[in-house]
Amino acid sequence: MRTLKAGVFGLTLAAAVISSALWADDNSPIGLWQNIDDVSGKPRALIRITESNGTLKGIIEKAFPTPKEDQSPKCEKCEGVNKNVPIVGLTILTGLRKDGEEYTDGQILDPDNGKVYSSKVHLTDNGKKLSVRGYIGTPLLGRSQTWVRQE
Numbered sequence: 238m239r240t241l242k243a244g245v246f247g248l249t250l251a252a253a254v255i256s257s258a259l260w261a262d263d264n265s266p267i268g269l270w271q272n273i274d275d276v277s278g279k280p281r282a283l284i285r286i287t288e289s290n291g292t293l294k295g296i297i298e299k300a301f302p303t304p305k306e307d308q309s310p311k312c313e314k315c316e317g318v319n320k321n322v323p324i325v326g327l328t329i330l331t332g333l334r335k336d337g338e339e340y341t342d343g344q345i346l347d348p349d350n351g352k353v354y355s356s357k358v359h360l361t362d363n364g365k366k367l368s369v370r371g372y373i374g375t376p377l378l379g380r381s382q383t384w385v386r387q388e
Contacts, residue, residue, distance in 0.1 A: 263364025270384040295330030314351030
């Protein structure tokens, strides 16, 4: 009986630690995010953001093409090493570093047009959303998307 009680206590403690760790993740962009199409309002992709040596990177884990689109899309308009690479597995966010409440000095690749833009991101809605801005030159000349946390 003691073993069962210790086991239940251990599970409760483990659940508390895991729950605490998940709560802490809301303060960081690290995790899985869904981006939404600006025009249709429908999900376009799931992007996994990871961190290595203080730098964030985002890789497309899943794409949601419309029935009329290629079901295994490739980055046809990309240049260099990304030319005709499958969208799933493509790194689209690189180089973002924490700067106060934002992550700045990064780059974002738009697989639809193959262009790379300067980028910055910041968390909103208590970490449930991520404001992602791509721009040329100055952040005033750009476009923002809101990504939704998935885990």
